[in-house]
Every structure is written in C-alpha cells, then in structure tokens.
Amino acid sequence: MTACAMPDVQSSRDQRNIIIDQVGIRALRHPIVIQDGERQQASVAECELTVTLPAEQKGTHMSRFVALLNETSPLTLSLASLPQWLERMAERLHATQAAVTFRLPYFVNKAAPVSGQQALMDYQLGLIGHLTPTGVETRIELTVPVTSLCPCSKEISAYGAHNQRSHITVTARVADPTLRIDALIARIEAQGSCQLWGLLKRPDEKFITEYAFDHPKFVEDMIRDVAGTLAESPELNGYRVTVENFESIHNHSAWAIIDRL
Secondary structure, eight states: OOOOOOOOGGGSBOSSOOOEEEEEEEEEEEEEEEEETTEEEEEEEEEEEEEEEOTTBOOOOHHHHHHHHTSSSSOEEOTTTHHHHHHHHHHHTTOSOEEEEEEEEEEEEEEOTTTOOEEEEEEEEEEEEEEETTEEEEEEEEEEEEEEEOHHHHHHOSSOOOEEEEEEEEEEEESOTTOOHHHHHHHHHTTSSBOOOSOOOHHHHHHHHHHHHHSOOOHHHHHHHHHHHHHTOTTEEEEEEEEEEEOSSSSSEEEEEEEOO
16 A cells, blocks of 8 residues: 655645744743863753745644654754854755754852852853854853942941842854853853852851952942953954842842943
C-alpha cells in the first residue's frame, strides 16, 4: 500500500499580500550551555525564535524551530556562535530575515569581600540576534542587582541613610564577540553604592554597610556612571541603560534611562 503525500498547507499561497514582520515561537524553555571564554555554564533559557514571512506564503513551519533547538545536545551558544546559529535557523525556515532571543539565569561564583566565603550570585542574561539583508546584529542584555544609598538622606540625617536594592539593566550591541560576560557584569555592578553577594558573614556585612555609606549615589549618579563605563568599552557599539531603585522609604521606584542604541 502506497502512502499518500500529506499536503503542506503552510507553503500554500496567501492572497492577502501582507508581509508578517515576525512569526515563530516564544515562551519555550530549553536547556542551554553558555560558553563564556573558557568557562561553560549550564542553564535553562526561555526562547523566542521568529522569521519574517513573505506576503505570498500562508504560514511558517513552526516545528522546524523546535527541531533545530533539539538538533544538538546540549545546545551550546556564545556571543561568537550566536550569528551562525541564527543564520542556520533562517536557512532551515527559508527566510531572509530572522530573530532569536535566549533569556536565562546566569551565575557567577563570588567571594565575600572580607571573609572570602564563596557563593553563587545570579543575574539575568539575554542573548539576542537579528538577521537582516545587511548581516547579523548581536546584542547582550544583562540585569545586575546592586545596593544604592541616598546622598540626600545621608546629608540631612544625624546618623544613617536609607538604602535599597537597585536593578541595572543594560542592552548593548556587541562589536567584539570575545567580550567576557562575567567581566561586563563586574564593570556594571561596580557602579552601584555597593555590590551584592550571595553569602555574607558579620565582617562582610560591616564592610558592605560602611562601603555603601561612603559611596552614596542617586539613581542619576548610577546611570551616568554605568553609561560612562559602557561608552569606554571597545567591545560594545551602542547601549541602552535603565536603573530602577526599589525605594525603601517610598511606595514607588526611582527610575532613569539613557538610550544610546
């Protein structure tokens, strides 16, 4: 008995003559290994994979996105290999334009400032790629938590000053794919009133409290300092920074943006 060929509805012609800018899959979680220099780290990414669909084509082949994710085990990506993976996806989907975003927790093993106790700190990492007829653009996205201490509170108070956790979020175009992710994290978190650590002993807490008190920063100070260090980074070509202070004495956040993308 001869099997009948099944119709490929997605490849049929559409009569509405409307290009779809992006179509694909999102909110798919997949195990991934991030290569950062010589260091490899396993994590789980939330994936968004899309292509541009020509006006005459009815639909894209959604299953091919998932098949490509599962083609190699483990799926290993880096800033250097992301463009090739994106180009392979576009080829598989017969697309001339495509985009990928992988967002995942990224861990750095940090030693506490006084005791030296080591523990993992987590950051939010995004690897983003866009393929257009002019080539591939790679972006990195990082959310880095820090401590901020209010200069005004310190100035007007007889003792103490209010402080809070802040999130610095950076999206930047990558000019040099050998950029070290952990090194960029370190440059960003150095711009807070103080860094955060996963494990602290009492001498560490004393150090952090006093260090933050000696380095007060408004949200405006932090974002300008972050922008300054990014502007001086030859591995990057344009950036967007947001800083959000989750205020400890207000029922709202303080927020700032510098966009140089």
